[in-house]
Every structure is written in C-alpha cells, then in structure tokens.
Amino acid sequence: MPPAPLDRRGLLKALAATATLLAAGPLTTAPAEATTSLTAWTTQSLEAFADTLIPGQRRHAGDLPIVGVVTGPGAVQAGAVQVLASPDLPLGPWLPGIAGLLDARALARAAAHLLWLPPGWPPFVGLPFQHRTALVTGLFDPDDPDRPIWQVLALLVGLAFDTAAHRHTTDALAAGHPGLAWIGFPAPDPDGLWRFPEHSYDRPLAALHPNTTASGSPA
Template sequence: MTGPDRRSLLKALVATLAGLSVGGVSTPAAASADASESWTTQTLEAFADTLIPGRRRFAGDVAVAGAVTGPGAVQAGVVDLLRSPELPVAPLLPEIAALLDARAVTYAALRLIWLPPTHPPFVGLSFSDRTALVGGLFDPDDLDRPIWQVMSLLVGLAFDTAGQQDTVEALGQGHPGLTWLRFPEPDPDGLWRFPDFSYGRPLAALHPNTTASGSPA
C-alpha cells in the first residue's frame, strides 16, 4: 500500500479506539454536509453499510446499497465518528479508502465486473460483491486484516453505542442505532442504574469497602 505504512495506520486506529473509550467525541457541524461529494467518504460509507447495512438515504444513493429497510451504520453517523478532528484516524482516511478501492479494482478485474468511472471502485460493486470482498478482508492470511478488524470495530461503535456523541444526548436526538437496539433510557439524573440482576440474584456479596460509585476499594 502507498502512503502511511500498516504500522502507522494501526497505531492511529488503536489510538482512535482508546480515545472513544473515555467518552463521546465532538464532531464538526458540517461533517456530513459534503458527504456525498467525497470519494473517500463514499467508500467509507459503502464499507460501513456492508457491515451494518441500512436503507438508502435518498433517491440515487450509491454508497448505501439499500439492502435492508432499517437504519444502518451510515445513518448512525459512522462517518462523523471517523472524521472527528479529535481522533488520529481522520487524516489517514483517504489512504484507508484508497486501499479498499484498490482491493475492489482487483476483485472486479478477476471477475470481469465493469466498474462505473463515476463512482469509487468499491462503491461501484453490487451489495453481494461488496459483501464477498469485505468477507475476504478478514481472512487470517490477509496482510491488511488488522486494519479492517479495527475499522469494523469503529463501525460497530457508531451504531451500537453512538461513540461520536454523549449517550444521553444521542438518545434524546433519536440516534438510529440506539433506537433500533432499544437502548434503555437513563434515570432522570442522566445516569443508568440496573436494579434487577441479570441472573435474578447477585452473584457475590458486595465488598464492605466498595465506594459509593461502585469501584473496589
């Protein structure tokens, strides 16, 4: 691959995950305003839509294949998460998208699939071909497998946890992923409490030195 080497990409991706683990990140207000204009963005959207597909956003939407009727990772704001200026992966997105597009060109050439020149190569593939290509990215002997593994985690975070937003704020705005998953609302003070044990009973007695926040002493 050209541009930053695999080690640099992986370091940036892992640092991104670390940044998300400490809370939501802010995203620029115009982050998605020009989403349909960028080939990089279209490729990233198509990748995310292959992992967590959703309905098309508008007539002629080429990045989102429309394989299902519900919301997917794109509707859940995956591109906003990836493009946040607070995350180190943002500057490397063109290289990651270019790597995926290069794989799409090879995939299409081996199968005599015509790719329209008006769209990025990966976007030009049908949903079934996108799925087959992405599945191969996770083969154990694929050199770039760690990159796609971390990228897939980021896609999941956008849909499953609204990692690009404060959770309370995301729920209040009707975040597509959290709403689809029926993520529980917090208590009136904005905190989540779970009075019912998942097994119907506590698994161990509370240590007497446990702090009020639930942390071990």
C-alpha cells in the same frame, strides 16, 4: 500520476493510538464537524464499507453507497463516517489512503469477475452487495497484511451504531439516534443516570450464607 504508497508503519501507529483513545473515554467532537475534511469520494467509499458491515435502507433514490438490502437504519445513518473522521482520533489524515486501499481491492475484484462499475463513483461503491460482502470478508483473513486496518475500522463502525460514540449518550437518545433506538437502548432515570435494579437472572444465584453481614460481607 499514481497516488503515493500508503505509509503502513505510520498508519499502524495511528490505529494503535486510536484504540488507546477509545479506551480512555467518549469522543467529544460535534458530529457536524467531523467530516468537513473528507472529499465526497472518500466519504462514499467509507459509507459503502460501513453499510457492508451494518446495512441500512437508502436515504434517497440513487443512493449508491447504501445498497438498501434491509429496512431500518444502518451504520451510515448512525454516524459511522463521523466517528471514523472525528478530529478526536488520529485516523482522519489516513482515511483517503484507506479508502484508496479499499477501492484498489474493488477494482481487482471487478476485473477478476468481469463486473461493470458505474462511472463517476468509487469502485467499491459500484460493486454489487454480494461482491462487497465477499471482499470485506476477505479483508479479515488472518493472512491479509492489512487486517489490522479493517479490524479497527470495523470496531469504529460498530461503536457508531451500538453506542453513538461521537455523541453523549443522553444527547444521542434525545435526538433519536437510530442505532440506539434500533437496539432498544434504555433511557436514563430522570436525573440522567442509568440504574439497573432488575438483574438479568431476576433471582438469587445462590443461597445466602447465614453468617453474611448486613453489608454483604462474609463473616
């Protein structure tokens, strides 16, 4: 029996709610709890999507979702799927359908380019990396009707790597979060707060006006 068509109106509402929640503050669900509702098939498709955006090295031999085109950590190691599946966000129930959209695109590309796909794996996972990259690039075409879906997913993948959105920043740093470590995110001061006494230009941007008060206000 073919899968039911995806309710794109409902999905767009979930995407809008996701963007609102992300603006409101950090996620609070523990990483271990985030992916319990996902099937292996859906997880593998989402991992391959995340690895296409921010590639990383393979976790073990035969790790097909991660192609391993680079050394060092990528989005999957940084918790991208945990962020996507977080119960704090309304996307969880939609992820199997989103993965299905991605795999349908992969099947079409494989047919158009006469590509062999390994059995037992999601179609997108089976694509060679250059074809994954070309497919994902096309998802963001202004004329693609599903572009908002991929834009929000890409945002979440980036947040997982750059900010460890599914964990408190101090906890993520203490645990050696691979994304934060890779970008050199600084540790907090001993009291757990971040202060930046040295500014990026490291010099005054303009001469101080002689009538400026001690508080820095203009006279």
